[in-house]
Amino acid sequence: MPLYLLPLLALLQWFSLTNAEAPVPSSNSPLLPRTDVLIDVGHGGIDGGTSHGSLLEKDINLQLARHLYSILQEKNYNVAINRIGDYALSDDNRFPKVHSRHRRDLIQRKEIASRLKPKIMVSIHVNWSKRSSQSGGIVLHQKSEESKQLAHSIQRSLNELYNRDHSTAIGRTYFLLNQSKCPTVIVEMGFISNDSDRKRLTDPKLQRELAAAVAEGIEQYMNTNPGR
Structure with missing residues (x-):
């Protein structure tokens, strides 16, 4: 297991919230080294996504x-x-006043980010369309300029990989984008409904190439925003 997963797993234990007075780690806790990038893995457990x-x-x-x-x-x-496995993040908390499992899941994602205080958060998803010809990665961003810059940087890299000319879009209705305090983007990595994209999304070698394109976009953003 990668070492840096251990602090996050410890953090999730604190998020059970069965005891309202349970200690919550501060951002300068030795368990929580400064986070550059928080990867938000979309869906999980009972929520299969598309x-x-x-x-x-x-x-x-x-x-x-x-x-x-x-x-x-x-x-x-x-x-x-x-x-790091197939489970719903909503299972890590009880949030007794929140009856919607989907809402609990989203709140948990926001709370993890608020405790870790990453420089950026990148949420990984897969797209679907009724039109099987739809292809390529699409990046959604917040209203903030930093989120837009991060989205544009990743989008350029994905467009080069897919040989497409997609533009970024503001995700006005997305809970995570509206609630996250750090620059956050949602990366739709490709269309599962498109044959070519689906191969890229499922072949291990092509998956790594796709992830490398996103990483390149992140690195370009970080290099032009060294103060974050």
Whole structure:
């Protein structure tokens, strides 16, 4: 297990919230070294996300996120990942006043980010369209200029990989983008409904190439925003 997963797993234990007075680690706790990138792995557990036949988005997200985690570590970034297996993040808390499992899941993702205080957060997802010709990666961002810059940097890298000319878009209705305090983007890594994209999303070698494109975009952003 990558070493930097251990602090995050410890953090998740604190988030059970069964006891309202349970200690919450501060941002300068020795368990929580400064996080450069928090990888948010979309869906998980009962929430499979979109699908194509037996292929589930939650599984592809995790595979791509693991590649991205590895590549960013190789580039000497401090990286955290909020899901390392097939489970719902809503299972890590009880939030008694929140009845919606989906809402609990989203709140948990936001809370992890608020405790870790990463420089940026990148949420990994897979797209789907009724039109099977739809292809390529698309990046959604917050209203903030920093989030836009991060999205544009990743989008350029994905467009080069896919040979597409997609533009970024503001994710006005997305909870994570609206609630996250750090620059955050949602990266739709490709269309599971497109044959060519689906191969890229599922072949281990091509998965790593795809993750490397996202990592390149992140690195370009970090290099132009050294103060973060």
